[in-house]
Amino acid sequence: MxxxxxxxxxxxxxxxxxxxxxxxxxxxxxxxxxxxxxxxxxxxxxxxxxxxSGWIDLHVHAFPELHPYGDEIDEIGVKQGVTVIVDAGSCGADRIGDLAASRAAALTTVFALLNVSRVGLQRIDELSDLAWLDKEQAMQAVRLYPDFIVGWKARMSGSVVRENGIRPLEIAKELAEATGLPLMVHIGSAPPKVEEILPLLTRGDVVTHYLNGKSNRLFQADGRPIPALIEAVARGVRMDVGHGTASFSFGTAEAAKHSGVRFDTISSDIYRGNRQNGPVYSLAHVLSKFLALNYSLSEVIGAVTANAAQWLGKPELGRIxxxxxxxxxxxxxxxxxxxxxxxxxxxxxxxxxxxxxxxxxxxxxxxx
Ligand SMILES: [Zn+2]
Missing domain, CATH: 2.30.40.10 (Urease, subunit C, domain 1)
Incomplete structure (x- = not known):
């Protein structure tokens, strides 16, 4: 009915x-x-x-049993005005079937980026052991859930990769190429440095947390973008906000606006903790921050509608x-x-x- x-x-x-x-x-x-x-x-x-058109949040954590990075689908979806969420790597091949099954009880439409590590966010150092980057198992998951898995996720920061440096990203890129799916890369504290990460990304790949204020960020102390960022944008690498608990700085956002490095998509990186206690609260709250940065309402809403739908290859989700x-x-x-x-x-x-x-x-x- x-x-x-x-x-x-x-x-x-x-x-x-x-x-x-x-x-x-x-x-x-x-x-x-x-x-x-x-x-x-x-x-x-x-x-x-x-x-x-219904808002699309390209970076959320919608697998409730995971701590700290988990939440209930509809709490971060339809109850917040978000009709489509993309779970950004909560699950790898081990649990992606459970996430896929959880859609049946939800009113929100859910897609997933498959964590290149089979353990996903059952650990928060999921790329620290290369044995967890099981390529055959990951490819099998993509074959099993072709309408659900829309890309890959790799979290490239020091606490996640530990001694493995850039190697997990090289493997992620091999998986992305083998499947023809894009890759979303989280950037954070080094190692690896952003100067090592960006050159591996190609057209359609996404950098999430691009406005973080950490020392390993995309903008120099004087606010200018690092050369590798300018080159990545020119190649068609997309910039996603992924606000999160620790990954959005007004100072960096102002530097990005001043230098014309625009967001393609605005996402929340929402999960239970930063929804209940801030600084995320909701996708709408994150969008409002971009009005405070003097972006227009149509630019801000376009980032969670037409732009996100285009990246998903589902333009019908981004129009009325x-x-x-x-x-x-x-x-x-x-x-x-x-x-x-x-x-x-x-x-x-x-x-x-x-x-x-x-x-x-x-x-x-x-x-x-
Ligand atoms: Zn995240």
């Missing part, structure tokens, strides 16, 4: 107001607000609200179009002043806050 309904008078980020009719979970019509051509089903007055399955997020933009805190305790004052109000996805309307 799908919820047939008409969303009346919601605003798009380009300022147009529309009525959207949904029949049997599919967008039947998108019309200029008040044009009256559409009717049927439940009416929802959306005046004062914005509508976009008659004939597509309805995948929508309703949100408001409030005007109260708010103090935002980054991963290092630095603050900025914002004038606006994005608040998720509801989603329509998989045939159902869910209020936030």
């Amino acid at each position: 799908s919820d047939n309904m008409v969303l009346r008078g919601a605003k798009l980020t380009d300022g147009r107001k529309v009525d959207i009719a949904i029949v049997d979970g599919v967008i039947a019509e998108v019309a200029e607000a008040g044009s009256g051509g559409i009717a049927g089903g439940r009416e929802l007055d959306c005046s004062g609200l914005f509508v976009s 179009q008659a004939g597509d399955r309805a995948n929508l997020t309703l949100f408001s933009v409030t005007g109260e002043q708010i103090t935002f805190v980054d991963s290092e305790g630095a603050t900025r004052i914002g004038e606006h806050q994005i608040i998720a109000r509801g989603v329509y996805t998989n045939g159902r309307f869910i209020a936030c």
Whole structure:
């Protein structure tokens, strides 16, 4: 049973107001607000609200039993206005089947990046033993879940790789090439250094945590991007925010904006701890920080809709179009002043806050 309904008078980020009719979970019509051509089903007055295609969070941790990096799918999905989440490497080949099975009980659509280590985040040093980088087992998982696994994940920081340096990334890249799937690489504290990591990445690969403020970061002390970053962006390597507990610095974000190294996608790296205690709280909260950095609403929302959908190779998830399955997020933009805190305790004052109000996805309307 799908919820047939008409969303009346919601605003798009380009300022147009529309009525959207949904029949049997599919967008039947998108019309200029008040044009009256559409009717049927439940009416929802959306005046004062914005509508976009459903938000996509490209970096979350949605395998609840893992500590510290785990959470419940719908808590970080539809309840926060996020219709599609991509679990970023919580599981390797050992547990990816359990993550795939957990989708059945969720209202949120879930995809996964397979951790190149078979143990995934059952350990937080999952690349410290090369025996866990079992290529045949990893390839087998990709063959088993072709509609679920959308890429690979490798966490390239010192506490994860320990003595193995750049070697896990070389193996990850071999897996990515063998499967034709992109690779998301987490950057953090060295070793390895970002200057060793970036040259291995090619078009379509993603650097997550690109705005971190750690010493092994992508921007020099004077704020200019390191040469390897400029080269990577020119090759088509994509930049993802992956805010997380420790990986978003306002200072770095300002340097990136000043030097024109734009985000492709804004993701949260959300899990139980940073959802409940900050500094992430929600994808909407992370998006609001980018309004405080003076990005426009359409740039910010575009990063979690069209841009993310394009990277997934699923453009229909990033648009509002008659004939597509309805995948929508309703949100408001409030005007109260708010103090935002980054991963290092630095603050900025914002004038606006994005608040998720509801989603329509998989045939159902869910209020936030
Ligand atoms: Zn993460």
